Amino acid sequence: MEDLKEIIAKNLTQLRTHAQLTQIQLAEKLNYSDKAVSKWERGEAIPDLRVLIQLAKLYNISVDDIISPSAEKIVKPKMNVKKKRVLITLLSFGLVWFIATVLFMIFYFIPQTDAYAYLSYVCAPFACGIVLMVFSVKWGNWITNILACSLIIWAAAVIFHIFVIAFADFGKMYFLYIVAGVFEILIILWFTLRKFYKRKNKEEM
Numbered sequence: 346m347e348d349l350k351e352i353i354a355k356n357l358t359q360l361r362t363h364a365q366l367t368q369i370q371l372a373e374k375l376n377y378s379d380k381a382v383s384k385w386e387r388g389e390a391i392p393d394l395r396v397l398i399q400l401a402k403l404y405n406i407s408v409d410d411i412i413s414p415s416a417e418k419i420v421k422p423k424m425n426v427k428k429k430r431v432l433i434t435l436l437s438f439g440l441v442w443f444i445a446t447v448l449f450m451i452f453y454f455i456p457q458t459d460a461y462a463y464l465s466y467v468c469a470p471f472a473c474g475i476v477l478m479v480f481s482v483k484w485g486n487w488i489t490n491i492l493a494c495s496l497i498i499w500a501a502a503v504i505f506h507i508f509v510i511a512f513a514d515f516g517k518m519y520f521l522y523i524v525a526g527v528f529e530i531l532i533i534l535w536f537t538l539r540k541f542y543k544r545k546n547k548e549e550m
Contacts, residue, residue: 354388437476445469471500487540494532
């Protein structure tokens with residue numbers, strides 16, 4: 346068992362170094378603490394099978410490569426996943442604004458709706474927030490989740506405000522932003538506490 350710990354510790358250190366990741370960055374990707382990563386690389390503990398599978402997928406290798414006593418491990422060339430995901434997100438944003446532009450043109454050339462055609466652009470940030478939330482749930486972390494929720498909340502407040510101004514005569518709309526600010530605080534607290542307890546539970550495993 347001690348030999349296996351040493352082998353895994355050496356391989357994990359080489360893999361992380363080759364991938365140009367710090368222990369903190371790797372811990373973030375695995376939703377573990379950097380202390381746990383440090384223990385694995387010092388041979389004080391062995392990651393469980395679920396973590397080994399995560400590591401293998403991250404480095405684009407097999408679990409056998411991690412536990413094998415090979416002299417050296419090579420992380421296989423892999424397209425920068427982060428850049429690919431950012432590109433997909435930006436293209437999705439572009440699609441949202443393209444659709445908003447099409448709607449603007451349609452409403453602009455209809456006499457009954459031309460005065461309100463600009464509202465298609467007002468709604469676009471809210472749609473972008475929804476798109477960002479979908480991708481954040483799939484690919485992101487607690488910070489991107491906070492950003493996505495924040496965009497949705499503030500965009501919704503602005504939309505409601507502008508629509509009220511456009512279709513009704515009602516003042517004192519500042520309360521919307523007070524409510525949005527309260528929700529913003531709750532969202533930050535929620536995702537921060539969630540991350541804290543999730544990491545704490547994994548440290549105790």
